[in-house]
Amino acid sequence: MSTQISLEKFRQIYDDTYNETLKYIICNTSNIDDVNELLQSTYVELYIMLEKKKSILLDNVQSYIIGIAKNKIKRHYSIIKRFWNVHKVVDVESDSVEQEIPDNFSIEDVVVTKEIAQKVWEYIKKKDILTTKIFYLYYYNELKLSQIAAELNITEQNVKNKLYRTLNELRKNFLKEGD
Amino acid sequence: MINRIKEVIDNEYNKERNYEEIINKTSKKREFKARFVLVPASILVIVLISVSLLLTKTSKDNNNVIVSKNDNNDYIYINEEDIQNTASAQLDVDARAIQVNDMYERWPFLYNVEVPEDMELKEAFLVFVRDGGDDYTKERQTQIVYEGTKERDSYIEIAFTKEDEVLRCLYYFTNNQVKSRIGNTELQIVKIGNTSYYTKFRYNDLTFEIEGRNITGVEFIKLLKSIIV
Structure with missing residues (x-):
């Protein structure tokens, strides 16, 4: 209509x-x-x-x-950046190392205060653009991994790797700060 | 459990703050436009005479397009298209920056290109494609980019190639668009949205596709006439 x-x-x-x-x-x-x-x-x-x-x-x-x-x-x-993105899509798919996170780990264990949450987001923004997008879709839009993969036109494995690897980094870098 | 990350992201892309900025920007655009509209009558007369040298007669037909003719028998027809009608593709290419001096040496006609006064040449690239192997070794086309002041946010991109078609991410041209003519050269000219113009034509054994954003129709036509001489 x-x-x-x-x-x-x-x-x-x-x-x-x-x-x-x-x-x-x-x-x-x-x-x-x-x-x-x-x-x-x-x-x-x-x-x-x-x-x-x-x-x-x-x-x-x-x-x-x-x-x-x-x-x-x-x-x-500009045209250079548009073409650069074309090549970058090919590189991303080769990242296939499986990552695991501890069963009892949640990002809320790290971001116990608003200040730390801000630092965590700044940290995520400094990662590659794909990781930032994954975090946005997972924590802000609350999409499932399969939905994120479809949205970004990458494999679910890729989503999982990037998400879990970064969560591990956050755990190492920020968990102490939140204690 | 409170999703603090969500709160931070919400604050980063704050809906109310963005709305205020949008309204501010629309006001600024209106003021910018007004500055160039509210001119003394004498200056207005001079501007009108200058414009008439390029486009002596303009009229709008039922489909909201601009039709004009001048003494050289040029025929300018600007097809208005909806952005939803554009198609897009990803390109497998490698773009390499070139020195401006090298560019002028290879393509002397670029000395005569007329862009609005507030714009300057920003970047130039050679675009390469694969030639059977993995490496990008075949030179396909040249792209020249002009940019204006941040306030006006104007942009011109001139792409040209010896091949029949320019490689593009976006497609604006269809077979049922009305053709224009400058001298003996046939062109297709398209306007999308408020301020974006596109054209394609073949001239002097080169195929051109030119994009102009946030420039006027008059400035765009003047640019084309500086290339098609």
Whole structure:
């Protein structure tokens, strides 16, 4: 069913589509620090379009906004970085060493305070972009490993390896701090 | 159990803060636009005369496209497309930066390329593809990137190749788009969203694909006419 959207409804559209748009941008960005800028420029584009056209009739508002975000991402990065990402996808799949975490370990054992949680997130952001995305999808969107693998177009084993390896690192680096 | 990581991430991508920034940015864009609209009448007359040298007659047809003709019998037709109609692909290529001087030496026509005054040449690459083996040894195309001020966020990318097609991540062109003409050269010109223009054409044994973002239609056409002489 088609929906008519207009400038008056912009705030509502923003509220309704924000989470999915954020998830799309995070999953498709090459640099986690660019996410807010990409998100803002996506909705600015929508706002300007609504200002110009007064109203737009759409089959799917969320898909339309994701389409804007897709173009914003592709244009944001220079040609070198776009091609660099193509090669990087191939490298990631070769990482196949199985990792295990202790049965009684939870990330909440580490992030006992907000300050430590902030440090942990900063640590995760410094890892490769794929690990950051996995953590975002696992802890923020609360997706299962299979769902994360589908979202990022990688194997479930790869998701598990990156998640568990990083959790082990967090346990070693931060568990003492939280005690 | 409190998910503190979730709280931190929530704060990093704060919905309210982002909304405020979006509204601020839309206000700034309106002010930027207003600065160039509210000019003295005499300057406006000069601007209009200059624009008419490029596009003497413009009109909007039922499909919201811009049609114009001038004395050289050039015919500019800007097809407006929805972003949802674009297709995309991943490319297996290797892009290598080249020196600007080398670039001008190889392609002297680049000296005559006219971009808006606030823009400058930022990067130039040669794009290589595999030639049967594992290594990227075959030179496929050249890409030149111009960027403007951060405020305007303008961007021009000129890609050209001796082959029939430029390799691209995104596809904007369809067979049912109306063709334009500059001199004896046929082009397809597409506008996507508010401020993105794309064109493709073959000129002097080179196939070009050019993208202009956050530049005006007039600036885009002027750029094309500086290449197709």
